Amino acid sequence: MDFDVIIIGSGPGGYVTAIRAAQLGLKTAIVERAELGGVCLNWGCIPTKALLRSGDVYEQLGHLADYGLSADNRGYDFTKVIERSRKVAAQLNSGVAFLMKKHKIEVIEGTAKLEKGGPAPKVVVALKAGGSRTVQAKSVILATGARARTFPETGLVPDGERVWTYREALVPKTAPKSLIVIGSGAIGIEFASFYRALGSDVTVVEMLPRILPVEDEEVSNAAHKAFEKRGMKFRVPANVKKLSKSKTGVAVEIEVAGKAETLTGDVAIVAVGIVGNVEDLGLEALGVKVERTHVVTDGHGATGVPGLYAIGDVAGPPWLAHKASHEGVHCIEHIAGLKPDNLNAPIPGCTYSNPQIASVGLTEAQAKDQGHEPKVGRFPFRVNGKAIAAGETEGFVKTVFDGKTGALIGAHMIGAEVTEMIQGFALAMTLEATEAELQATVFPHPTMSEAMHEAALDAFGKVLHI
């Protein structure tokens, strides 16, 4: 037996699982075909945050007069903006390498494929350096992640020039003058927000009736208005019929409310969802159950094939780094014979656009659908002292409580830095707080988080500052 556990994929699911495995005294290997840290560190969460920061600062510079400040010659060097983003990614990438070394986790660079074996499938790695290496462990964890969904039949396939996915959108040579973003989930909206901040003409196309369709409807609507105020354009709901390319740009044929329309731009970004990386792993031969590009697992990540587990994006939605890490830790603790707590904590979601959007738990509509008779509270930042002082009065906090038990079942926020605040509600939900605990908690003044308190009060008719 070469290892106790082999983890395939070193994204936030895989590498965190590997660290936890090593901490538990398991001899651990991790197989990575590209960069340590996976998409999150190298091509996703982190480099986009670096770009968005550049965009936010640049946008702020446009409002200096609001703060009594002035500066001349506002401008940017796009190459340097991208460079900074790559440096940030590189720094974290080397951080993961350090963590692997520190925990004596063997990193095997190459592409893994599974073959029948016992007690877990054998892992055959086509090494990056050439040749192949077969390793055997007691347990194998698939953490291969996911990638952008493409639709070749309508032309929604990246070419690196005119049609991008998140990957190409992170490293272009220049900012496009005009951009069509297809899909208004978190990824599409973040790129739309970044490029709009830098001055691109941005049109977002969404198939569903509203943008950010997984968010609470009020938040979606507020976001729509906030982005429009910044000059972003929307086609909602719109079906993409065909994307065609020319030497100078793209043309996207859409249908809005039964009427055909053609959008043109320099570049289109395809952000219409995710597919799990389940191919070429030998899963079919092992009899691993795959449904809609995702590996089917039980509550501990077990696939049903002895010794084989799957966590993170490849095991299904929500496709979020923190969900992958959480599942991975749970899975390895389960494998190690610990009895980890159930995987039922609510998973917050964040969109780092300007304004930011963050949410956890059920939307008001979902709460109604599930028979909760929700009590809903709202509090706008426009009457929050700190928000006024900071000049960040856009947005609001919305809370959703179960009407019968008073349990907090959902929270939805839009505004400055709300992504840093949502953890308060996530913590409250994980602790199974009711309105009583949220109302009894003392929130510091002056902070934007006071709006969270007020929204909890408002749901029960006790709001103070309105």
Next chain:
Amino acid sequence: MSIDILMPALSPTMEEGTLAKWHVKKGDQVKSGDVIAEIETDKATMEVEAVDEGAVEELLVPEGAEGVKVNTPIARLSGEAVGSPPPPPAAAKAEAPPAPKEAPKRQAQTAAAPASQPASTPAKAPDGGRIFASPLARRIAAQKGIDLSALKGSGPHGRIVKADVETAQPGQPAPRPPAVQPAASQATAAAPRQVLSLEQQGIAAGSYDLIPLDGMRKTVARRMTESARDVPHFPLNIDLEIDTLLAARSKINALLEKDGVKVSVNDMVIKAAAVALKRVPEANASYTPEGIAMHHHADVAMAVAVPHGLITPIIFQAETKGLAQIARESKDLAERARERKLKPEEYLGGTFSVSNLGMFGIKSFSSIINEPQGAIMSVGVGEKRPVVRGDQIAIATVMTVTLTCDHRVVDGATGARFLAAFKALIEDPITMIV
């Protein structure tokens, strides 16, 4: 400065009670010693007296509120009086447990809308320790009437979470606490018994009326379940001829008639049992993990049926008391028991119990031991039966008694010796006064 009046602990074991009646209303002036409320506990109804002076600012708990935890604020007085002492619990006994820090937020757990629901506070585990449960779990438990101390938590460090209370059935008995705290805390709670709902057992919803469990019913259910389950018990029975006793009783009652006292057969049984317990002291004993407690006196508890329950007031040191005094005390205790006016000290304690169903024509039965007592006597009807004397059949008034013994402390031979002594006293009652 307002003063909170807290739910008093009317006995050392009281954890919660029902606020049966308010004697004051908002705005009333009260002074120290005024009766402000009646509290119904698992055993009795007690009056609560004000300790401080002031006007009633607010009644925090509605009349009839059940399950009001000890030390919860029940009312607020405006303590205008100069130099008034810090808010003490109204009429609280010295042994009342200190209020947890969170207690002032708590009020009666009634099925109010969440808007008026208090922040959760830690319930107490059977061993007095904190129960770890999420706020939501506490609230759902309160709404469904689930005893958190009976649940095993599935959350971090055994914390009780929503899922645990959602799968629990209301009214699960709490795992019994150890009768006496062992020095080392080896008190691992027994797994709660899974109770199926009536519907799950095939009784249609709507085909019955559900009477809420009052404190007494809960206590009877819990204590009897624990005793029947945990005490290794066995019955011994014996027939007693009571013609002599009945004759003696007639004489005694004729003597006492002018005093308005009437001695019952049960009073004589209590007296005889007390004297027999002194003669066979091994039967007047309690099992504890540290050893056998040999009681100095025969404190005989008598089971009294009251509306919707029963209670066992005690004739203390019954071996030292005459029949007339026992008769007076038992009459008084029984009357006040039926009115639920007994004080805790009148029903807590007791080293032996007597239960009599003779008046219902029950010939013999065996009772469940009233822990921590070592035995309980069940007295049947006195009736004429054929008896054999020499080779002749004769008619005698015979009464069958059954002694249920805790085998940990009263062995078969001990119980038999006690019954022999008891029989001798009953069949020749004059020996009781020796």
